[in-house]
Amino acid sequence: MYEGRYSMNRPDKESESKPQLKLEFKIGEKDFSVAGDAASKVKKTLQQLGLKPEAVRNIAIIVYEAVMNVIIHANYGQLKVIIVPDKVVVLTEDTGMGIPDIELAMKEGYSTAPLEIREMGFGAGMGLPNIKQCSHKLNIKSQVGVGTVLEAIVYLSSKN
């Protein structure tokens, strides 16, 4: 599928010696443009790697929503997109207020985002449900007053 196109790869100590590509973005407070820019860059990279359009779109949506969440709710954070042959992992880690009730936050329509975010077209309680819908596996760890780690995994079968 996209084997043999690893010219952009670099070895990574964290990996299980699999060839991989890692994209990283810093996310600053109220840095709203980084979400769309990151989603756009990730989409273009995945397209270049030859992933199927559905997987590309799902991963781009996860990135967009996950980064928006960090911008809206945290002080700062980072995004990592790790691409290995059989899956793509989207990881956001932030320092911020954390999520007191993850189950509630997963509910479509539940939101704590301020009005200015809603005026921008986000913050309507769709972010986490969207991420869940687009990923095969979703893990969220959060500590109130400390921060949140979100890990979404999209598996790449021969179909996508």
Place this chain on the structure above:
Amino acid sequence: MKLKDIIKVLDAEVLCGEHLLEREVETGFGCDLMSEMLAFANSHTLLITSLTNEHVIHTAEIMDAVGVVFVGGKRPAKEIIRKAELNNIPLLSTPFLMFKCCGLLFVNGLKGCMRDATQ
């Protein structure tokens, strides 16, 4: 329905992407919530919105939208139009408000996006 037909129906002004007006439009999706577009819009859809910020352009890009219509005569800032241009996303501006814009497109044969196959 092609983008050039939509321009006629909506009495729309082309803000960018004049060379892309032969594009076929299969469905339309009208809303001011980007998350909703990311959740429910099909690909190759026409996005109809009254928001003019950069998130509209990025959302259109992620969803492979055929173009964006701004209702109520709205126009985004120059740098946002430039961003759309770079991403090959045609931008149109119609004087009609959201309801009338969607209504006109619907009676002229444009279908809505489907949330699932049963709709």
